[in-house]
Every structure is written in C-alpha cells, then in structure tokens.
Amino acid sequence: MTVRHRPHRLAPAALAATAVLLGLVAAPAHADPPPPPAAAGVTALAPTPPMGFNNWNSTHCRPEFNETMIKGVADTLVAKGLRDAGYRYVNLDDCWALPQRNAAGDLVPDPVRFPSGIKALADYVHAKGLKFGIYSSAGTRTCDVQGFPGGLGNERRDAALWASWGVDYLKYDNCHNNGVDARQRYRAMAEALRATGREILLSVCEWGENAPWEWAGEYGSAWRTTGDIADTWDNMLGIARRNQELAPYARPGAWNDPDMLEVGNGGMTDTEYRTHFSLWSQMAAPLLIGSDLRTATPATLEILTNREVIAVNQDPLGRQGTVVSRSGGLVVMTKPLADGGRSVTLTNETAAARTVTTTAEAIGLGGSASYTLRDLWTRQNRTTADTIAATVPAHGTVMYRVTPGEPVPPPHGLSRVGDLRRLSADSNWGPVERDRSNGEQAPGDGRPLTVGGTAYARGLGVHAPSTIGYHLGGACRSLTVDVGVDDEMTAGGSVVFRVLRDGAVAADSGLRTASDPPLRLTADLTGARELRLVVTDGGDGFRWDHADWAEPTLACGRGPAAGTQVLSTLPWSSAAGGWGPVERDRSNGEQAAGDGRLLTVGGTVTADGLGTHAPSAITYYLGGDCTRLTTGVGVDDETGPGGSVVFQVLRDGAVAADSGRLTGADPARTLTADLSGALELRLVVTDAGDGTTYDHADWLAPRLDCR
Numbered sequence: 001m002t003v004r005h006r007p008h009r010l011a012p013a014a015l016a017a018t019a020v021l022l023g024l025v026a027a028p029a030h031a032d033p034p035p036p037p038a039a040a041g042v043t044a045l046a047p048t049p050p051m052g053f054n055n056w057n058s059t060h061c062r063p064e065f066n067e068t069m070i071k072g073v074a075d076t077l078v079a080k081g082l083r084d085a086g087y088r089y090v091n092l093d094d095c096w097a098l099p100q101r102n103a104a105g106d107l108v109p110d111p112v113r114f115p116s117g118i119k120a121l122a123d124y125v126h127a128k129g130l131k132f133g134i135y136s137s138a139g140t141r142t143c144d145v146q147g148f149p150g151g152l153g154n155e156r157r158d159a160a161l162w163a164s165w166g167v168d169y170l171k172y173d174n175c176h177n178n179g180v181d182a183r184q185r186y187r188a189m190a191e192a193l194r195a196t197g198r199e200i201l202l203s204v205c206e207w208g209e210n211a212p213w214e215w216a217g218e219y220g221s222a223w224r225t226t227g228d229i230a231d232t233w234d235n236m237l238g239i240a241r242r243n244q245e246l247a248p249y250a251r252p253g254a255w256n257d258p259d260m261l262e263v264g265n266g267g268m269t270d271t272e273y274r275t276h277f278s279l280w281s282q283m284a285a286p287l288l289i290g291s292d293l294r295t296a297t298p299a300t301l302e303i304l305t306n307r308e309v310i311a312v313n314q315d316p317l318g319r320q321g322t323v324v325s326r327s328g329g330l331v332v333m334t335k336p337l338a339d340g341g342r343s344v345t346l347t348n349e350t351a352a353a354r355t356v357t358t359t360a361e362a363i364g365l366g367g368s369a370s371y372t373l374r375d376l377w378t379r380q381n382r383t384t385a386d387t388i389a390a391t392v393p394a395h396g397t398v399m400y401r402v403t404p405g406e407p408v409p410p411p412h413g414l415s416r417v418g419d420l421r422r423l424s425a426d427s428n429w430g431p432v433e434r435d436r437s438n439g440e441q442a443p444g445d446g447r448p449l450t451v452g453g454t455a456y457a458r459g460l461g462v463h464a465p466s467t468i469g470y471h472l473g474g475a476c477r478s479l480t481v482d483v484g485v486d487d488e489m490t491a492g493g494s495v496v497f498r499v500l501r502d503g504a505v506a507a508d509s510g511l512r513t514a515s516d517p518p519l520r521l522t523a524d525l526t527g528a529r530e531l532r533l534v535v536t537d538g539g540d541g542f543r544w545d546h547a548d549w550a551e552p553t554l555a556c557g558r559g560p561a562a563g564t565q566v567l568s569t570l571p572w573s574s575a576a577g578g579w580g581p582v583e584r585d586r587s588n589g590e591q592a593a594g595d596g597r598l599l600t601v602g603g604t605v606t607a608d609g610l611g612t613h614a615p616s617a618i619t620y621y622l623g624g625d626c627t628r629l630t631t632g633v634g635v636d637d638e639t640g641p642g643g644s645v646v647f648q649v650l651r652d653g654a655v656a657a658d659s660g661r662l663t664g665a666d667p668a669r670t671l672t673a674d675l676s677g678a679l680e681l682r683l684v685v686t687d688a689g690d691g692t693t694y695d696h697a698d699w700l701a702p703r704l705d706c707r
Contacts, residue, residue, distance in 0.1 A: 046221035048284075049222070049285060049314065050255075051288070053073055053288060053289045054289070055073075055093050056094065057231070057265055057290025058291050065113065066114065069292070070125075082305060083128070085305045085307055089201075090125045091132075092118075092133065094144045095144055099147065101154075122165050123166065132168050134171075136150060138152060138189060141176040142175060143173050147176070152177065159200070160192075168199070170200055172204060182209070189202065190219035203221065203224075203257065205223075205224045208224060208227075212224070213246050214249070223256070225246055225256050225257060225258055229260065229290075231266065233268055240280075243258035247321065248429060250283075252318035256283065256284070262276065271396045273300070277304070278309060278377075281399075282321035282343060283321055309376050309377075312335060315343075317336055319336045320335070321343070321345070328350070329349035332345070334363035334364050340404065342365055342402045343401050344388060345397050346400075347392070348392035348395065348396055353391055353392065355391050357387065358388050365423065366421035367422055367470060368405045368421075368423075369385065369405055370384065373401075376401060404423070413573050413621035416553060418460050422468055425466075425467075425468045425469070427463050428463045428465050430442065431443050433462070435448075438463045446486075446488070452484060454482075456548070460533070461486060461549075462546075464495045467533065468532065471529070476526075476554055476555060484512055485544075485548070486547070488546060489544045493513065494539070494545065495511075495535050495545045498533075498534045503532075506524060507522065531554075553679075559624065559625035560704055562707050564703055565706055566701075567703065569584075574617070578615045579613035580593070581593050583596050583611040585607065586611050587696055589611070589638070596636075599698045601635065602637070609702060617683070618683040619680060622675060622679060626675050626707070627676050628675055629702060630672050631671055633647040633668065633671055633697070634668035635696060636698045638696060639696045643664045646659060646660065647697065648683075648684045649673040649683060652680055656678075658671075659671060661688045
C-alpha cells in the first residue's frame with residue numbers, strides 16, 4: 001500500500017531520556033528522567049536495531065510463501081553465516097492465516113502453506129538458534145486484498161495464541177483500522193503482548209501517518225516512518241530521505257524503521273544495493289532481509305554479511321546518523337559510535353561519478369592531528385589530517401569508519417572555545433553552529449547569538465539535546481561562559497546547561513527559559529582530560545530549545561612564575577600599536593622595529609618598559625596567578641609637548657586602572673591595579689579624543705606581583 005508521509009519539524013515532549021540516550025552525561029546521577037515505564041519494558045528487546053528476515057518483498061502472497069521456504073531460509077541463515085553476522089529473526093508476513101477465524105474466534109494457519117502448523121515451524125526456527133516472528137494488522141482485516149483477519153478487538157486472544165506458539169516478534173500493520181486512534185490500537189496490542197508473559201517485540205507498522213516517532217516508543221521497539229518500499233533506486237532513495245529527517249527520535253530500544261531491505265531482489269544494481277545497505281546501517285534502521293536467501297547471489301550475500309557495516313548499525317551507542325550536507329545530489333551523513341569515532345557515508349545520488357568531500361570537523365570530530373579512515377567496503381585504511389573525500393560512482397556510497405588519532409590539547413593561554421578543534425559535536429536539530437544561533441536545520445542559517453537582548457560576537461549555537469567535546473589533556477584550568485536560550489525562540493524553549501569535566505558535572509545552569517537573561521557559568525577544570533558542553537531539554541521535550549554557549553573562554557596553563565616579574569621580559573599573547581610595533585625597553589620611534597630611544601618622560605629615563613603608539617593594546621595571560629600590577633605611564637619626550645593619550649589597565653576585560661588624559665607636557669603618572677584571580681591582563685592606550693598625532697606612549701618599569 002502507499003501512504004502519504006507527513007513531515008514533522010520539531011519534537012514534542014515524548015523523548016524524555018535525552019541525556020542518557022545520546023550518551024551526553026557519563027554520571028547517571030545527572031541524567032534526565034528515564035523513558036516512561038511502558039518504554040522501559042520494551043527497550044531490552046531491541047537495544048540495537050532488530051536484524052532478520054521477512055518474506056514480503058520477495059513473495060508477497062504468492063504460493064511460494066510457505067513452510068518449505070521459511071525452513072529453507074532458516075537453514076540458509078545458519079549455513080551462510082548470516083545468523084553469526086547478527087540476523088536473528090525469521091518473520092512471516094501477511095497471508096499466513098485462513099481468511100476466517102475458527103468457531104472459538106482464534107486465527108487459523110493456512111494448512112496448505114503451513115501443513116505442520118505455526119508452532120512446529122517456530123520450534124524448527126528456534127532449534128536453529130533463531131527467533132520467530134509473525135504478522136497482523138491493527139484493524140479488522142490485514143492489508144492484502146484477500147483481507148485476512150486483523151487484530152482489532154482481538155488483541156488479548158491473538159497475543160495469547162502467538163505466545164503459545166513461541167512467537168518472538170510481531171509486525172503490526174495499519175489497514176482497515178476503522179478510524180480508531182492509532183495510539184489506542186497499538187497500546188492495546190502492546191498491553192496484550194506484555195500480559196502473555198512472553199517477550200515479544202512489537203514493530204509498529206503505522207507508515208508514519210500519525211507521527212509514530214512521537215509516541216510509538218512507549219509500546220514497541222520500532223515504528224515505520226514511511227509507506228512500503230519498492231525495489232527501485234528512486235523509491236529507496238525517497239524513503240531514505242524521509243527517514244533521515246527523523247534522526248532525533250531514534251534511541252536504544254526504539255528505532256525509526258524505513259521498511260525492509262530490497263537487497264538481492266533484482267530491481268537495483270549491486271552498487272545501488274550497497275548504498276541501500278549503507279544508508280540503512282548508518283540510519284540505525286532495522287535490517288530485515290527481504291530477498292529469498294536460498295537463491296541469493298554471492299554479491300548479495302557479500303553485501304548482507306559485511307560485518308563492519310553491520311557493526312555500525314549495531315553500535316551500542318544507538319544513534320541514528322544525521323545529514324551533514326546535501327548539495328547537488330551529493331550527501332554526507334555522520335553517525336557517532338560508542339568508541340568515540342564516527343561512521344560517515346559519502347553518497348552520490350547522481351548519474352555520473354563525482355567526488356564527495358567533507359571534513360573531520362564537519363562530521364563532528366576534531367582535536368586530533370590525524371584520523372584513520374577505514375573504508376568499510378574495500379576494507380582499506382588511510383590517514384588524513386582533516387579532509388575526508390572519495391570519488392564515488394554513480395548511485396554509489398563510500399562508507400568510512402573514522403577513528404581519531406592522539407588528540408591535541410589547547411594552546412597555552414586563553415582560547416575562545418569555538419575556535420578550538422572539537423573531539424566531537426552533536427546537536428539534535430541541525431549542526432553545532434560557530435558564532436551563530438541554531439537557526440533551523442541548514443549550516444549557517446542562524447543569526448548572531450543573542451540572549452535576553454544581549455548580543456555576543458562569539459560562541460556556539462545548538463539545539464537540545466546536544467553535546468560538544470574537547471580534549472584538554474590535563475592542561476587547562478577553568479572555563480567561563482554565558483548561557484541561555486537564544487532570542488530567536490520567542491515561542492518558548494527550556495533547557496539545562498551543564499559543563500562536564502571527565503564526566504562529572506563542574507557547572508550546572510539549572511532550568512533556563514526563553515524569558516531568562518544570560519547566566520555566567522564558571523567551571524574549575526584543573527587536571528581534567530576532557531571537557532563536554534551538554535544541553536538537555538528542561539523536562540518538557542525539546543521543542544524550541546535553541547541554546548547558546550556565548551563567549552566560552554578556556555584558560556590553559558600557568559601564568560607567570562611566582563615573585564615580582566619585569567613585564568617587558570615576559571612573552572605577551574598579542575601586541576599591536578597604532579604606528580610601528582610595540583617596543584621592549586625603547587620608545588616607539590618612527591615605524592621600523594628598534595628605531596626608538598631610551599624610554600624618557602618629563603626628562604626622566606627609565607631602563608625598562610614598553611613603548612607604543614596609540615591606539616595600542618598588549619595582552620598577557622595571567623592564569624589567575626598574579627595579584628597586582630604597578631607601572632608608570634606617560635607620553636615620551638621624543639614627541640615634544642605634543643601628543644595626548646589615556647592609559648588603561650584591564651583585568652578580564654574590565655577597567656582596573658585609568659590614567660585620565662596625559663599630554664607631552666605632563667610628568668609620568670603611577671598606576672596600580674588589583675589583578676587577583678585575573679586570567680588576562682590588557683594594557684590599552686587610546687588617543688584623548690584629538691587624533692593620534694604624536695601619541696607616543698610609554699609603560700614605565702611595569703611590575704607584576706605573582707604567586
């Protein structure tokens with residue numbers, strides 16, 4: 001049957017366990033609440049996406065769908081190594097029953113198709129170390145035109161019968177539902193299955209008509225997101241695109257299901273089937289083989305048994321891959337893996353070979369000098385410093401497992417966190433944005449970061465739930481950052497920001513809503529190996545949860561050594577003058593380096609200091625290790641009576657001392673500034689409002705007291 005897909009832009013409150021499910025919070029004590037009890041009961045049935053076989057795509061209701069076929073498929077799963085590769089379920093689809101129930105109201109297996117009965121068939125499958133599945137519909141009739149009995153109103157009776165036969169899996173379709181609310185119908189069957197006392201996985205085959213990704217996880221282990229698949233390139237690709245946009249809803253025990261595999265049925269090329277299998281694995285979709293394995297070609301078996309691709313699908317982190325970029329038929333998807341790496345698919349949807357390119361940072365990795373790329377189809381390795389690219393054949397996909405090398409810690413001093421290479425980065429809706437809000441979904445579609453009316457030039461914009469990781473290597477000391485819900489979310493939004501050091505919470509914002517002003521967080525990171533910036537929803541779902549990390553600043557390494565330091569002998573973080581370079585122990589002179597003379601103000605020569613020309617700024621990293629600056633200031637005598645400037649000492653951006661206006665006719669003035677706990681010192685000279693002519697300014701014998 002064909003159903004219309006109804007897209008859904010933002011998620012409601014159904015997804016509660018965002019922190020744990022996305023692997024955001026290492027310490028369970030700080031995780032969000034678990035899923036509802038109903039969901040907890042089904043999670044154990046499918047901690048990773050179900051794998052197995054279903055006959056529908058290869059047989060429909062034709063006569064070859066029978067006991068002999070199902071036994072033969074079970075035999076082949078074992079003989080050809082598919083069971084050992086992870087395929088466990090052998091599932092019957094529609095047409096296994098007679099058109100009418102018996103006098104007692106029970107379903108009756110078709111004696112022509114299944115002369116030994118369903119229980120005997122299930123026993124045969126179980127004896128092979130496999131599990132057995134069956135089909136019904138959450139309506140009065142099933143979906144085939146012959147209209148076999150459905151389960152609506154007979155949930156308890158049917159569930160008990162299936163349990164007595166040893167059924168392990170139920171595909172529950174959506175035909176002839178008489179307009180009964182979908183949640184009511186699927187909840188009734190879920191409760192009936194649980195009442196049997198047997199663990200029976202429920203697959204909600206609702207075709208995505210009523211946004212099952214919002215609610216079906218309470219009842220079943222998977223939910224169909226689309227109509228039926230067909231064995232054509234265009235149909236498969238269209239289904240993949242619709243399923244890709246639902247990535248935030250997949251989680252361990254509850255999976256988006258874009259329908260069964262067509263690999264081997266003959267409607268696509270082997271290249272297209274590799275793309276099909278790669279995309280389903282990258283999307284953490286159930287892998288249910290839909291071809292007759294008894295006659296499968298070696299190429300089909302090679303695709304279906306690629307254990308490295310299967311390992312991506314079955315990765316215990318349980319994340320569905322997300323689209324990084326899509327342009328001109330070239331699509332890149334990334335999927336976080338439990339070992340800290342990523343899988344990435346480079347897909348060429350066009351009719352000619354093309355080069356598909358991305359980067360380690362774009363797929364959510366960073367912080368390392370190199371990365372190992374493992375091609376999961378050719379099984380070849382290579383390394384890259386950042387670029388991930390391949391020439392991809394028409395309708396083909398190259399699939400890499402990307403493993404970071406040794407991570408590189410941040411540089412000494414103060415760093416804007418957004419400028420650092422990330423170990424990992426994930427955002428629930430759209431990418432992590434640098435210096436912009438989350439916007440909608442495409443990279444760069446946000447606006448300048450703004451929280452409570454305060455605009456910020458630098459930072460990170462995300463959508464909850466999200467996590468961004470950085471390698472610190474024990475080299476850093478502290479993080480300061482302003483946090484809040486971005487003003488673009490006028491309709492609402494509520495989130496919690498957490499700074500994690502090696503998995504433990506170092507700072508917590510508490511609940512922040514769209515109506516709250518920005519909040520300053522400070523976190524002690526002394527000795528930490530890893531920093532993670534985590535945003536979870538505020539307990540009411542992740543709708544509108546656009547969250548900003550504004551001006552996040554990381555302090556790494558110690559400041560100057562203890563004692564009194566001659567400032568002109570210390571390395572600066574940056575130095576810029578309005579005319580010529582900043583000079584050590586000399587005046588500004590003209591323009592060339594070293595063309596000045598001894599520092600002289602009011603006829604008094606000073607042996608050490610800094611000579612500049614307004615406007616100028618000199619920055620030093622203190623790391624919180626210094627307490628006081630004492631310095632003389634004045635306009636150098638080399639300019640005569642001309643020149644007028646203002647000297648300011650800034651501690652972490654705030655003015656700690658100000659000279660007021662000084663001219664070439666004024667004697668030197670002494671400034672003292674309290675720098676206790678300051679991370680950064682800036683020495684600033686501005687003109688006094690009359691232009692910069694003759695504004696040669698001297699910092700005379702500046703001394704830092706450090707501990």
